[in-house]
Every structure is written in structure tokens, then in C-alpha cells.
Amino acid sequence: MSTTSSGTGFSLKDQLFNRERVTYLARLFHEQDHEFDQTAFVRTTMRGFSKLELKERIVRIATTLERFLSDDFRVAAKQITQALPPPLDPRRSDDDFGDFIFAPLGEYVVRNGMDPKHLKLSLRTLKSLTQRFSMEDAIRSFINEYPDETMRELSKWATHSHYHVRRLASEGTRPLLPWSKRLLIDSTAAIPILDEVHGDRTRYVTRSVANHLNDISKSHPDVVLLTLERWKREERQSADELHWMSQHALRTLVKKGDRDALQFLGFRSCPDVEISEFSLRRTEIRPGEAVEFSFVVDARRDERLMVDFVIDFMKANGKRSPKVHKLKQLEVKKGSQTVIQKKHVLRANATTYTLYPGTHQLALQINGQNRGTLSFELL
Template sequence: MKDVFNLALLREIADELHRAHAPFDADAFVARCMDGLDRLELTARAAHIAEAMHAHLPRPFAEAAAVIEAALGPELPADGKIGHAAMRYMPHLAFVQTYGLDDYEAAIRLQAELTKRFTAEFSIRAFLEKYPERTYARMLAWAVDDNAHLRRLASEGTRPRLPWAPRLRAYQHDPRPVLELLELLKDDPVPYVRRSVANNLNDIAKDNPALTIATCRRWAKHAPEGRAWIVRHALRSLVKAGDRDAIRILGGAENPSVRIGRIAIAPQPVVLGDAVRLSFAIESTAPQPQRLLIDYAVHFVKANGGARPKVFKLRALTLQPGEKAVLSAAVSFAAMTTRRHFPGHHRIDALINGEAHPLGGFEVTG
């Protein structure tokens, strides 16, 4: 992914800035960007290019911001499909975050334009930290803006636990201001925005489960489908953890009565780099229909030989008395940046409305 920032793209960025501001030295900018670029990873490359922008754009920041805004391409459609091409604006946002903190209005204006072409969810956090009340007020305004990208930023930018970003400790401690924002967005017409609302609530649930439960219980009453989807997605971590209130909000049966059979786990053993396939049948043994939220947990072996479960979503379904369903999944043991795999015995459980049902295990070999 880091290779998106290559010589060809840097020349494009340089030409755009030169067209917006004739004194901009495109060749010198590209040369400065390329110096040491190949040794850097993705975010470091963006920061390196931002430093080159700072060296070649006019001062003060407001003048540089005006050049960048004039050089911007068209807005993205509000469908959440950002793609590699839009990553060209990562350096622009790094520039704002690094050099624009002391010029609030110019920096906020530029981030509002950049988020329509990539996302300002990372850079805006520095402004929430330095200017919490002022930036929160701007978020409230964006939450009712006609532009879906700005509405989405109001939610995504305030996520307390946004991945790959510093946590917003104030909102972890007291998420009520964030919940006030999300109230404005819970029935947003754009799925791209609603997905962010759900992810924000899921973040809040990790530090403030009771507030999340209360919010989702209220939102679930007479909810249109878009809001019902938010509630389901927002409660996913609590459901994985077996939280009874979350399962109850989603209609899950109390003390589900089921029979598990026809369990298959193959291949045996599994070689590191391959995948294991799991299937099992579930039969309802209750005298009435049951709503079942079905996940599964793989107890991955750690470096020290112990094991830690990771829960994966599987399916939600309603079974009539005596009705059966067959469920299946695959677990990859390919190398990945987010999880390192180790040889050893791995157990698998089915989680039915939070209750664990052992399915067996398998060996992983090197």
C-alpha cells in the first residue's frame, strides 16, 4: 500500500499544486519527496511528503491552505469506497495536522474539503484535543450538513477508539457529547454515515457498555431498517462477549435450547499458511420459535503456549421447533499483520446467544 506514493503520483501532486500556484517549484518538490522515500512505510511517507509541502508552499499556513484547496480534485461519491487513488490526499491531511494547529479556521476549512475526497477522521483528532469545545461545536454543525462526508466526519472523527489513531480519552471517560452527535445521525439516509454511527457506538460499548445498551434499547423501539441495522452492528462486540442485555435487545432467546451435531473440522492437521474449514448442524429443541445469534470462537495459541479466544460473527436466524440449520466457516492461518499464528492445539466453540458449546479442536503445524 505504501507504494501508492511513488514518483508518478508525486509528479501529479506537484503539477496540481503548480497549476494552483505558479511559483510552486514542482521539480524541487518532487526531488525533496523522493529523497529517502523508499525507506519509509505508509504513514511516514505521508509525513515526509507533508514536510516537503511545507518547504515549498507559501507561508503563512492560510496561504498554503488556499493553494491546496485550489488544487483539489472532485469529491468522492458518498458510498464509503475510498480506494487507493484517494490516498493521494494523506500527505495533505498530514500537512494540516502538523502545520495548521495554530490557524484553526483555515485548517478546519481545508479538512472539510479534504474529507470529501479522502477522510479527515485522523487529522481532526488533533483539533479535538487542542480546541475541544470549538471543534465539538463544528462537529455538531457538520452532523446536520447537507454533505454526507461531513456528517460522516462528525461521527468517525469522534470515535473514542478509532483504529490506528490516538484514543480520545475524554470521550472514553464521558461519551455523552458523542452520543448527542449520534442522535442527530441515527436515521441518516446514507449507509456510509450509518456505518460510522454503528462503529462509534461499538467503540463506546467497550468503555461504557451500560450507556450503549440504554441507547440501543431506546433506538430499537419502532426503528426503521436503517436504524435497526445500526443497533445490530453497534452491539456486535457486546454480543460476542455474551452480554445478556445486548442479546435481549436483538431478540435473542433466553437460555436457548439447541442440539449441536454433524461437526466437521478439516483438514487435520492444518499447516501454517493454510485454512481450516468448520461446519456443524444446529437443531432447535424448544417448544416455541427461537431467535439465535450464532458466533464461533477460535482459541488461538499464543507465543507462550497459552491460548486466547477470538470471536467471529457467523449468523443470526430464527428456528422453529425441531428445525435444523447447517452453518459453516473458514479460518485462515495465512500470515497477517494483525495476528501472528503459532503451532499447537486450537479449540473451537460455537456461541449460541452467548452460551459456549464446544465443537472440538485441531492441530496447527509449522
């Protein structure tokens, strides 16, 4: 995981975990227990701190806490929950991620609360912590170690009054959660939890549900489509929100041109349109410059179109790797003619791909089907 943006000097790890934030955490503990030596805690934590990566800083803070909190986990858990600030504002509905400085507290619970006798206390502690910062990474250790007990508890959390707890029931059980350990349970095991939270009125929760389904779609596309069809019949979620969730949940299948996914979203797999004048403005491009192309769509009947373009990037070994980019969705009427233009910059310092010179291909994809391919040279 890269935490520094090349070219800008911005460091995520330095913004999230620094002396100021560590001091803030120490002050919270000291205010609740004056025997907590906040000066020594900060001094110990910060030794060599600047050389550590983001996750290493989380572990450092957690391991340092082991020296300053009680050796008895039951007491330490109480020290943690009593030091916490008020929960995040439950009136908000999105983009309220909380304070990353509380992530090490989840790591502390994983490191010290995994004993069976502490399971209920550990889960209660994570439930309190996730209302300040998501415990999606920490909960996965308990799912793997105690799958039945933890999943039963998460099923209860799916109806909790605080939306951060409801979100964790979905986010923590995602099969392919980025930057987190893989779960040992079946990738569809949390469908009953999603059945409960998919009707949530909070976008922060429904986005997690959609991402969760997208994860499942990579191994069980049929399960995802059947689930969405069932939710549509149940009408527990508003039509507009469920449509948004469905688009987000099926995005990987749509990029692959999956006929069933496109049909569910209302797109015919073989739209009756003619594509003409598909052309590149330039066929020789340098890193940092843009691929510019245009084409004309002639509609022979009313159609809903999902228009994407695919760039086959040259790799270091001479092979190509396709990357699908969204262009636009539109509705065309029979007999209409639509001109579409696109300018896509090939950034030299992109974090998601590396540019190599050679012949690249640009393909036009409409409703999942290739409708033309052009080539250009990256110099």
C-alpha cells in the same frame, strides 16, 4: 500497520503514495500558482521515498510542502484549497473514500495551523479537504488541543450538505479509531453528534455511527444500549437501517455473550434448543488446512439463533487466545431439526494471528452461550 501483504508482494504504501501520485499533487498546485516549482517538489519529496512506511510518506510530503508553500499559514491555506479538485460526488452513498494523496494536506494543517489565531481557518480547511479525502486523523489533533471549540464545530458539520463532512463528525470523534491517536475527551462525548447523524440516509455515515457505538460499547455498554433504545423510539432512521446499525454497533458485546445486547437484537440468551452430534472431521490439522465441523440443532420452540464458533489459538507462550468467528443467523421452528456444517481454513500467512503448533480448542457459541467444546491438534 502492515502495508505489504506477505505472499502476494502487494504494497499498499506503494499504491497510494508513489511518484505518479506525488506528481499529480504537484501539478494541482502548479496549475493554481505557476510559481510553485512542481519539478523541484517532486524531486525533493522522492529522495529516499521508497524506504519510508505509509505514515512516514504522508509526513514527508507534508514537510516538503512547508518548503514550497507560503510561510504565512493564512496564505498557505488558501493555496491548498484553491488547488483542490472538485469535491467527491455527493450523489454517491458509500465506498467513496477519495484520494489518499490528500492525506498529507491534513498533516500540513496540523503541523502549521495549530496556533489559536488560525483555529477557525484550520477547521474550515479540513472541512474542504475531507470532501476529497477523510480528515479523520487530522481533526483529532484539534479535538485534543481545542476540545470545546472543535466539538462545537463538528456539531455543525453533522448537518452539512455533503455526506463526507457529516461522516467526519462521527468518524473523527471515534474513541478507538484504528491507526490514529487516542482522544483526550470522554469516550461518550460525541453522543449528541451521533444523535444528529444516526438518521442519515447514507450508509457511509451510518456505518461510521455504528463503528463509533461499538467503540463506546467496550467501556460503556449501558450507554450504547440506552442510546439505541432511544433512537428506536424516535424513529428518525428506517427500521431496517437501524437494525443493521444495531447489529454492527453491538457486535463486540454479542461476541462476549452480553445478555442485554442479545435481547435488544431479539435473541433469547438461553434458547430452548438441543445440540447433538457436534464433531470434527479431523482432529489433526496442518497450517493451510481447514477445521471442518458439524452439529445438529433440535428446536423445542420457535427461536432466533445467532451461531458463532470460537477458536482458542495457541500462543507462543503456551497460553491460548480466543477468537470469535461468525457462522450464521437463523430462525428455527419448534420441532425442526437443522444440520449445520462449517469449513474454516487456518491460513498460514494470516495477518491477524500467528499459528503455533499444539492443542487448540473449538467452541460452539449460540446466542452468546457455550454449547460444546472440542479439541484439535495443530501440527
